[in-house]
Amino acid sequence: MRNSLIATLIASAFLSLNAGASDLLQIYKDALANDAAYGSARASQRAGQEKLVQGRSGLLPTVGLSGSDTRTKLDVTPDQGRSGNFDYNTNSYSLALTQPLFRWANWQQYEQGKLSVVVTDAQFAQAQQDLIVRVSQAYFDLLASKDILKTLQAQKVAISEQLASAKRNFEVGTQTITDSHEAQARFDLITAQEFAGQGDVAIKRAALMQIIGRDVKDELAGLKKGSQLAAPQPESIEKWVESAEQQNFGVVASQVAVEIAQREISKSRSGHYPTVDLVASSARTATGGNYNGPTGVIKPNTIGVQWNIPIFSGFATDSRVKESIALEDKARNDLESTRRLAAQGARQAYIGVVAGLAQVKAYEAAEISSRSALDSNMLGYQVGVRINIDVLNAQQQLSTTFQNLAKARYDTIMNSLRLKAAAGILKEQDLAEINALLEI
Numbered sequence: 001m002r003n004s005l006i007a008t009l010i011a012s013a014f015l016s017l018n019a020g021a022s023d024l025l026q027i028y029k030d031a032l033a034n035d036a037a038y039g040s041a042r043a044s045q046r047a048g049q050e051k052l053v054q055g056r057s058g059l060l061p062t063v064g065l066s067g068s069d070t071r072t073k074l075d076v077t078p079d080q081g082r083s084g085n086f087d088y089n090t091n092s093y094s095l096a097l098t099q100p101l102f103r104w105a106n107w108q109q110y111e112q113g114k115l116s117v118v119v120t121d122a123q124f125a126q127a128q129q130d131l132i133v134r135v136s137q138a139y140f141d142l143l144a145s146k147d148i149l150k151t152l153q154a155q156k157v158a159i160s161e162q163l164a165s166a167k168r169n170f171e172v173g174t175q176t177i178t179d180s181h182e183a184q185a186r187f188d189l190i191t192a193q194e195f196a197g198q199g200d201v202a203i204k205r206a207a208l209m210q211i212i213g214r215d216v217k218d219e220l221a222g223l224k225k226g227s228q229l230a231a232p233q234p235e236s237i238e239k240w241v242e243s244a245e246q247q248n249f250g251v252v253a254s255q256v257a258v259e260i261a262q263r264e265i266s267k268s269r270s271g272h273y274p275t276v277d278l279v280a281s282s283a284r285t286a287t288g289g290n291y292n293g294p295t296g297v298i299k300p301n302t303i304g305v306q307w308n309i310p311i312f313s314g315f316a317t318d319s320r321v322k323e324s325i326a327l328e329d330k331a332r333n334d335l336e337s338t339r340r341l342a343a344q345g346a347r348q349a350y351i352g353v354v355a356g357l358a359q360v361k362a363y364e365a366a367e368i369s370s371r372s373a374l375d376s377n378m379l380g381y382q383v384g385v386r387i388n389i390d391v392l393n394a395q396q397q398l399s400t401t402f403q404n405l406a407k408a409r410y411d412t413i414m415n416s417l418r419l420k421a422a423a424g425i426l427k428e429q430d431l432a433e434i435n436a437l438l439e440i
Contacts, residue, residue: 034213041127048120055113058106067093088289271317356412
């Protein structure tokens, strides 16, 4: 066996054949069309936009048309005088208009409707960012799981070669049975790990399928060999934290929620205020038939101002005001909690990116060292200065290094996405930039 064969087998596990492979953007587009959580957020946004129309309706006139068409049969039997039977029709309708002139609660409801639209838009934007992060996490989780499985399979092939060599050497008397036992034990262990890896791939595939609504039977495009990951720009954690505290969509929604709560206090206090409406109506009543009363058509038309002054409502208005003040205090605390959470998320993601980039460089150096160590142990094994367990350990070290390097790259990419999401600037274009690093 050549010295570099085992290293080549393990390294080749990360060089997938990507013909017809699905890339990150394709998976994301499937998620846009099929993810249930995103579809729910989109429907919520459409529903939230109607709050503006509903709030504005309180400032606009209301017009109602009512009417009746009745037929009456009347039998009269007086104590004195002539009895009689009467049969007559009554037809009437009324058209009424009410235009609010002063209703403070309606005005506050209109302002709340406008703010509610801002909240739903911010929540939908947050849902879009969450979808990008969820899709990317599921994509790279599956990719990492497949990488581990391929590495285990490649390592299994390498160990089987080492096991065969140990058995041959034992047969010719150049090695003891211990070498064969050690190789067999390592082979059995890697077989068990392979089964576990297969199960993990199935679990990760199911997680991605839950988001995109279809099975992922084809290969996923992996990172190009030698892909360079970019450092966060700007390279200042405080600027990212400041952006998160101001632009994070959760923070924006919470800020607007405070304004809505303030409007609710004013709306509750309006229960003490008078209301003034412009009212106008036009009616028509027609009576005809066998009837000894007045018959004909009556057409009353009215226009005027109607006002109402509340005097006492059983302390209900005062109670609603106190409730609104407490809810406004709750909204302020929720805002502060959301702001701190966004800032902490930005800090963790920024540190994760910086530390991840350093890890990638360290693991790249460790990969070179592990390759050299394996080659050296293989050479030493052939000339008799290294034993079988040394070669097996070197194989394990190289395999672990490859896995850690791949995981460090994936984690760094995910932390860069989380950093932008925390700052409220994550867009599909950022996903396209990551997709350009894939071997499509």
